[in-house]
Amino acid sequence: MSKNEQATDAQLPEAKHHIDFRNLVVRYGFIAVTVFFFVFFYATIPAFRLSTTMLSMLKFTSVVAIAGLGVTITMVVGGLDLSVGSIAGMSVTVAAMTMVIYGQQGSVAIVAVLIAGALIGAFNAFLIVILKIPDLLATLATMFLVQGLKLIPVEGQSVSSGLILRDGSVAPGKFTEGFLQINRGTIGAVSYPVIIFAVLTLATWFFLSRTKWGRIMYAIGSNPEAARLAGARVGRYKALAYMISGVFAAIAGLILSSRIGQGDISAGSSLLLDAVAVALVGTSVLGANKPNALGTALGAILIGILLTGTTMMNFPFYWQDVVKGLVLLVALILSYTLSDKKQRHVEAVPT
Amino acid sequence: MTAVVEMRDITMAFGTNQVLKGIDLDLEPGKVTALLGANGAGKSTLIKVLSGVHNNYGGTVLIDGAAVHLDHPTTAQSYGIEAVHQKIADGVVPGLSVAENFLFEDIVNNRISRTASMRSILPRSKEVASILSLDWPDDVMRSDIFELPIADQQLLLLARSLVHEPRLLILDEPTSALSDSEAQRLFTVIRRLRDEGVAILYVSHRLQEIDAIGDRLIVLRDGVIRSDHPQPFDWADALHQMLGEAEATSDDDRGEQRGTDDVLCLSGVQLLDESVPFDISFRSGEVAGVFGLLGSGGSELALGMFGADPFVGGEMTLNRKPFAPKAPADAIAQDVYMVPEDRVAGTIIKNWSIAHTSTFPFLRDVSRFAVMNWRAEDKVGSSVIDEFDVVAQSPHDPVISLSGGNQQKVVVGRWLRMNPTVMILNEPFQGVDVGARRDLANKAREVAAAGSAVIVMSTDLGEIMQVSDRVIVLADGDLRHDAYLSETSREEILSKLTEVE
Structure with missing residues (x-):
């Protein structure tokens, strides 16, 4: 973080004198919790120490993290995209249809999925910007629509090679080897999904905190009227945010699809809540108290560490949701209860 | 007649x-006071004291001659x-x-069950309505409140407050x-209540209304009652008392700048739904001050020229x-810039x-x-701080x-430094202290001298006269006056406010 960013996030001059324990907790509490659990698992679980454990943890985290990055961008403009889970799920079906039913190459499937994601993002933008439907409600409607519509061309069935089509013929294609490489391929020891996750995290971070577009998006999320009166084209930026979110969800769907290796119609059903959770958790990292890319990535990794650790300690599977819930709760307490940023805003309003 | 309050x-x-610095006021029955x-004079605070919202006021309120404490x-x-x-x-x-x-x-106090049928509550609600002779048919009474025209909603609230006589x-x-026309209906009701002996305290920014309905006019400024007028009101004095003396400015000897080029021309512009369209031009090289009381259309003018909220009608050329x-x-x-009225929002x-x-x-x-x-950004920030x-x-x-x-210097400075057209x-x-006000006024005048057309909207005539070369008066969305400062006077400006075509 540069000098400039720190200055923006710094305390007010009058508050500078008593940097108290609460402030430390808000700023570093989340990182401390992550490090604590990492050290705890590292010390108590031998298998946790294997580098392959870390890499596979990052690999399974990547899908949630990438969808979470998309959600983060919509949160930056003051919205929330509830359709990411169903877009990822739809991507699995679209990829399977393109390759299995239409016998196309993996590259065609990738392009088709990305275009579909962008189009649904554009549809969300249309509902929100043009039809003026509140973000949450619009994307909720889209979520149901996409979930249902994807089942129509496949008649509610999962698509896998050897599928019998309606005219009695056997589906000509299969998941191509190249497409399956999205999940399996590696550079050195690092698998492609981890690399995609890292690249998208850095790209999103750069976009949001280093470019003027990111600056304008944060302004829109914080005070849309002030942004408009300063010349920001609020509608266009909101549309851009939802389209990026749609594409990111589609990328998450591609990785998921390549992992499953068939057009499972239930794929992605639990993704939405996880993605929203990591984006929310991300707002509390380093006391930023605003949605941000690095926070989302770290939030996803913390949850990944906890799930890996608890699984290895033989906690039953149903503890997973308890773990996620607790992490989210701690993050929310850091942002809402302990942070003084909100208070500060109200105090400064002149009467 | 003895006062009620x-x-x-x-x-x-x-x-x-x-906010209130010792108010002595008697409110008599059968009179509209x-x-x-102006904004910040203490009107709302006074109302809140009387209606029991502020329980920590000083002084005494007497009702029928007996001291009471309005704590709730x-x-x-x-x-x-x-x-x-x-x-x-x-x-x-x-x-x-x-x-x-x-x-x-009644519903809140459980005198009527929340689940009472419409049929069972209709008679009682009609009784309340009849206080104001509101003879609304059953289907209106049954409809949702938001289907009622706004004026009728206002009458409903009035009827509800009259239940307790x-x-x-x-x-x-x-x-x-x-x-x-809706206001006229309301006035008929107010006059009737007055004739029935209710004491009425009427707060408004609309001078014509006060002239029409008031029996007595109290002018409040800076928490003090400045004047007390019987009908017919001496408006010149009342406005003078309301708006204060012209502030002694350190730069009274400043020269008047007169622009030559019409930069922004408005034609047939209509500001409010019922106002009269007018033409006006703003010139480079001068500061035009637009003066009007609250609701006079100044904000509509500002937002319209900036493209933030379209005019009711009319066209512009730049x-x-x-x-x-x-x-x-x-x-x-x-290069047409605007600083909005509400800094925080x-x-x-x-x-x-x-x-x-x-x-x-x-x-x-x-x-x-x-x-x-x-680095470039910090430089801009530093230059705004310095300049x-x-x-x-x-x-x-x-x-x-x-x-x-x-704060205001920053949000004004960020535009002024860009050589606005x-x-x-x-x-x-x-919400700006005197020193900052003078600095901002001087900067605005400098920018105008450098060739910008500067337009300042204010509900404070002192401010307008301090900063402007030319004064434009708006009232109820109509253009009432447009003259260079050296060719008009405070008295003339105030007289234009009350003038009715």
């Missing part, structure tokens, strides 16, 4: 801010004081029918949401070319530094291929940590 030396302070005052709205009500507040939406209850809204108080009825800007901004971004692209982004706030409208200048150049004498440690200070005057400043001096 007597106020003796009423004071009220918020922290160190003394109109209360007039229900106490005030028990003494027969009822207030109808300005916002109709705060009074009616959404989701309930018209009939239920009439009986809302108040001795003092306080009406705070009751016509602000009403059309002329440097003789058609100018029809659909959004502020379009206006800014042609309209300009401040939470947690942003002076540098971030300064560069925000012109990010292209501090970025390369969209990547922000933070506009902002009291701050560094360009990284959060804007909200600054005083009101320094047209610079619109809507209420630039609100």
Whole structure:
């Protein structure tokens, strides 16, 4: 973080004198919790120490993290995209249809999925910007629509090679080897999904905190009227945010699809809540108290560490949701209860 | 006639801010006492004291000659004081029918069951309605409250407050949401109540209304009663008392700048729904001050020229070319800038530094291929601090940590430094200390001297006369006066406010 960013996030001059324990907790509490659990698992679980454990943890985290990055961008403009889970799920079906039913190459499937994601993002933008439907409600409607519509061309069935089509013929294609490489391929020891996750995290971070577009998006999320009166084209930026979110969800769907290796119609059903959770958790990292890319990535990794650790300690599977819930709760307490940023805003309003 | 309510030396302070400084006022039955005052004069505070909202006031309130303490709205009500507040939406209850809204108080107090059938409550609600002779048919009573025209909602609230047969009825800007004909209906009702012996305290910014309905006019300024007029009102004196003396300015000897080129020309522009369209031109090289009381159309004028909120009707040209901004971004692209009236809601982004706030409208200048150049940005922030004498440690200070005057210097400075073609400043001096006000006025005059057309909107005539070369008077959305300062006078400007065509 540069000098400039720190200055923006710094305390007010009058508050500078008593940097108290609460402030430390808000700023570093989340990182401390992550490090604590990492050290705890590292010390108590031998298998946790294997580098392959870390890499596979990052690999399974990547899908949630990438969808979470998309959600983060919509949160930056003051919205929330509830359709990411169903877009990822739809991507699995679209990829399977393109390759299995239409016998196309993996590259065609990738392009088709990305275009579909962008189009649904554009549809969300249309509902929100043009039809003026509140973000949450619009994307909720889209979520149901996409979930249902994807089942129509496949008649509610999962698509896998050897599928019998309606005219009695056997589906000509299969998941191509190249497409399956999205999940399996590696550079050195690092698998492609981890690399995609890292690249998208850095790209999103750069976009949001280093470019003027990111600056304008944060302004829109914080005070849309002030942004408009300063010349920001609020509608266009909101549309851009939802389209990026749609594409990111589609990328998450591609990785998921390549992992499953068939057009499972239930794929992605639990993704939405996880993605929203990591984006929310991300707002509390380093006391930023605003949605941000690095926070989302770290939030996803913390949850990944906890799930890996608890699984290895033989906690039953149903503890997973308890773990996620607790992490989210701690993050929310850091942002809402302990942070003084909100208070500060109200105090400064002149009467 | 003995007064219903007597106020003796009423004071009220918020922290160190003394808002009411000893009010002595008797409110008599059968009289409409109109209360007039500029923003911040203490009108709302006085109303709130009377209606029991502020329980820590100083002084004494006497009712029928006996001292009482109004410590709660229900106490005030028990003494027969009822207030109808300005916002109709705060009074009616959404989701309930018209009939239920009439009986809302009974429903809250469980005198009527929440599940009572419409048929069982209709007779009682009609009784309440009949207080104001509102003879609405059953289907209207059964309909949702929001299907009722706004004026009828206002009458409903009034009827509801009359159930307790108040001795003092306080009406705070009751016509602000009403059309002329709707307001006339309300006046008929007010006159009837007055004739029945109710004491009425009527607060409004609309001078014609006060002239029509008031029996007595009280002018409040800076927490003190400045004057007390019987009918017919001496408006020249009342306005003089309301707006204060012309402030002694240190730069009284400043020369008048007269512009030559008509830069922004408006033709047939209509500001409010029922106002008269007019033409006006703003010239480069001068500061035009637009003066009008609250609701006179100044904000509509500012927002319309900036493309933020379209005019009711009319067209514009900028440097003789058609100018029809659909959004502020379009206006800014042609160097037409505006600082909005409400600084916090309209300009401040939470947690942003002076540098971030300064560069925000012109990010292209501090970025390369969209990547922000933070060093260039800090430079802009520093130059705003230097040029506009902002009291701050560094360009990284959060804007909200600054005083009101320094915040305003930043949000005005970020536009002024860009050599605007047209610079619109809507209420630039609100919540700004005297020193900052003078600095901002001087900067605005410098920018005009350098060739900008500067337009300042204000509800404070002293401010307008301090900063402007030319004074434009708006009232009820109509253009009432347009003259250079040296060719008009304070008296003439005030007389234009009350003039009725």
